[in-house]
Amino acid sequence: MVITATVTEDEVTRIRITPQKHQIGLPHAEATTGRIVPIAHDESSRVDFGAEVYGIDLNEFTDADFEFISDALHKHKLLVFKEQREMLKPQQQYRLTSSFDPEETTGGFAHGHDPYLTSHNGVDFYGTTKRPALPDQPQVHILGRGLLPEGHFGFPPGFEVQGIDHEEFHLPPHIPMEEREAGASRFYQWHFDGSLYNIPPPRVGCLLAVRIPKGPDVTVRWEDEVGTKMKMAPGATAMIAGSRALALLDEETRQVVFNSRIKYAPHAFVWMSTAHSSKLGHLIETEGLEKPLDKLPKWEKSKVCVYPMVWTNPKTGEKSLQVHGQGALKLYLKNRPDGEETVVEDLAEVRAFMDRIMRPVLRPENIYAHPHQEQDVILWYNRALWHSITEFPKSYGPRVVHQCNVAASDHPTG
Structure with missing residues (x-):
């Protein structure tokens, strides 16, 4: 691939790309019209990732566009596609996401098969009320909370997506409802996307903002001894770079994570479903409430995931601390x-170690929460970023986003 870059005075980078080979299934073009604008973070921020993309219509992207997108994503780790002419079609969202892994041929959802949900007008719908799948493209799911737009991809009238609620998962005491309706919020769960059992975690994740809650910024609380908090747009997805997490460790701990592995619980999300999350959303509290391994759905020892703690960006060589604290079973x-x-x-010792390596980066200055605008498309490199959804007042209206992630063809090997 040949890249020629020029930087204008407004810091907009235009890149001409000539692919060495055509991306399978994509229209061919000799060059991309895409351009990159790095996200300008506040002076107090230590965030060093994220860029906006202009000039590419994702409903008609070409092989040259994809080469541009892939290089930009591995460099910036988070891309926000602006000025889309219309909502991204589910088929194109799946095409974009799956193009990052041409070796993956099953096209499977990263968390396995969806259960039957309901039927309407002769169409069967799959998923759950918290994550229903689009019948037009079952790898694309609806996340958020609230009433779907009328006639949205054939869903029944009055269909509501059930959002997250930290009272269902976090250790008490919870934030009182009146404070939540006034804008108090929490990080629900810090994670990378993946089932943590059998299925390789996706290389990328993709969100389309369909409906965004309208209201003042929420205040996300750490509820720690010093009252740490930060403001962010309602319905925003918070992101942290694993490279930053790695850099903040002391040298002794850094050498340990470089050479160590985590064994995740089989059917990890079922295993933790009867337990409580920490208030910060990064660990499970050690109360002995996890579902016993012999009570889980049938599992095989050979399919249990054991991953290195540090993963490498294949294009840049950058190292990231990429861990899921809640799913960790053994170190x-x-x-x-x-x-x-x-x-x-x-488990108490496992979680003490996970807290030791995760908590240093869980500070406001290391977190970026993109303020979604309707019709924006968000693409992130799932093997280098952690993310968490945040709560917002119901009075702000619905949050409806289309998410696509596809099981990878390979497990992380470091």
Whole structure:
């Protein structure tokens, strides 16, 4: 691939790309019309990722556009596509997402098969009330909360998406409802997308903003001893770079994570469903409430995921601390490649270590929460960022977003 870049005075980068080979299934073009504008973060921010993309219609993107997008995503880790002429079609959202993994041939949803949900006008719908799938493209799901637009992809009249509620998952005491309706919020769950069992985690995630809640910024609370909090747009998805998380560790701990692995619980989300999350959304509280392994849906030892703690960006070589604190079951710790391995099985000790490596980055200055605008498309590199949804007052109206992530063809190997 040949890249020629020029930077104008307004810091807009235009890149001409000539693909070495055509992206399978995409219209061919000799060059892209895309241009990149890095997101300008506040002076107090330590966030170093994110860019806006202009000049590409995702409903008609070409192979040259995709090469541009892929390079930009691996560099910036989060892309926001602006000025789309119309809502991104589900088929194009799936095409964009799946193009990042041409070796993946099953086209499967990253969390496995969806259950039957309902039927309307002879059409069967699958998923759950919190994550229904679009019948036109079942890899694309609806997330958010509230009433769907009338006739939205054939869903029954009055269909409402059931949103997150930290009272259902977080350790009490919870934020009182009157304070939540006044704009108090929490991070629900810090994670990368993936089932954590059998199915490889997606390379990318993609969101289309269909309906966005309207109202003042919410105030996300840490509810720690010093009252840490930050403001962000209602319905925003908060993001953190795993590279920043890695950089904030002391040298001794950094050597441990470079050489260590995590064993995740089989059917991890079923396993943790009877337990409580920490108030910060990064760990499960150790109360002995996890569903016993012998009470989980049938699982096989060979399909349990054991992943390195540090993952490498294949295009830039950048290293990221990429961990899911809530799903961790067992740790295999080493401080050098040829060092002696220590196995940690006690859940309290596992979580103490996960808190040690995750909490340093969980600070306002390291978090970016993009203020979605309707029709915007958000694309992120799922193997380098953590993210969490946040709550917002019901009085702000519905949040309706289309999400697409596709199981990868490979598991992370470091």
